[in-house]
Amino acid sequence: MDNVKIPSHVGIIMDGNGRWAEAKGKNRSYGHKFGAKNVDRIVSHAFKSGVKSLTLYAFSAENWARPKAEVDELMRLLKEYFKKFIKKVVSSDVRLRVIGGRDELSADLIKVITDGEEKSKDNKTNNLNIALNYGGRQEIARVVNNLIKEGKEITDQTILSGLDTADSGEVDLIIRTGGELRLSNFLLYQGAYSELYFTDVLWPDFDEIELDKALESFSNRKRRFGKV
Numbered sequence: 549m550d551n552v553k554i555p556s557h558v559g560i561i562m563d564g565n566g567r568w569a570e571a572k573g574k575n576r577s578y579g580h581k582f583g584a585k586n587v588d589r590i591v592s593h594a595f596k597s598g599v600k601s602l603t604l605y606a607f608s609a610e611n612w613a614r615p616k617a618e619v620d621e622l623m624r625l626l627k628e629y630f631k632k633f634i635k636k637v638v639s640s641d642v643r644l645r646v647i648g649g650r651d652e653l654s655a656d657l658i659k660v661i662t663d664g665e666e667k668s669k670d671n672k673t674n675n676l677n678i679a680l681n682y683g684g685r686q687e688i689a690r691v692v693n694n695l696i697k698e699g700k701e702i703t704d705q706t707i708l709s710g711l712d713t714a715d716s717g718e719v720d721l722i723i724r725t726g727g728e729l730r731l732s733n734f735l736l737y738q739g740a741y742s743e744l745y746f747t748d749v750l751w752p753d754f755d756e757i758e759l760d761k762a763l764e765s766f767s768n769r770k771r772r773f774g775k776v
């Protein structure tokens with residue numbers, strides 16, 4: 549894509565796996581499997597297009613309320629994804645961070661996550677943030693509590709630099725697939741001035757062409773950040 553202004557930090561709410569599977573007469577976990585496959589192609593296309601940082605909403609702090617079998621399958625897919633990531637990490641120069649609360653995660657998942665973060669910590673070209681057991685409100689509360697504990701002043705700047713995505717900067721564009729028009733507790737603070745892009749396309753069908761459409765739409769927006 550020529551002459552397109554590329555956002556530096558993009559967040560994606562990957563919605564619609566369940567409906568995609570149900571439309572094919574399959575169970576929801578089948579949709580998550582294809583959703584996980586789609587993560588690879590969108591991550592590589594985004595970075596190839598010039599996006600510096602990507603934050604993907606994989607599992608919200610509220611998603612634990614889903615049936616156990618579905619939660620188990622999502623956790624299994626995530627573990628598989630992180631293991632695959634670790635294998636590719638040296639050649640890709642992508643730094644992985646998993647954002648969200650760790651306390652509720654299983655010990656073996658935490659191990660795979662910390663391994664991926666550790667092995668990729670010196671990678672500089674791109675940031676890949678996976679939001680897992682994540683909630684924007686919970687993140688803000690955690691940052692403010694840490695600032696209080698450290699005796700620091702609570703300002704816009706100190707909050708921004710304490711956020712889980714601090715190294716990726718504020719989020720320029722948030723994409724939500726699957727037709728719903730809401731943020732669902734995703735990147736609330738760093739998304740204050742995000743451009744929003746909603747599409748009816750379900751996540752497993754959201755391909756390179758669909759991502760290009762979102763990037764083009766961003767490129768045509770006039771960002772004023774509250775000014776005139």
Ligand code: FPP
Nearest residue numbers: 562563564565566567583584587606625629
């Ligand atoms: C929303 O679809 C999707 C999720 C809650 C999980 C997203 C997870 C993945 C794409 C797979 C694993 C992720 C990685 C990073 C490997 P939904 O289940 O709410 O679908 P519905 O709205 O159609 O019910």
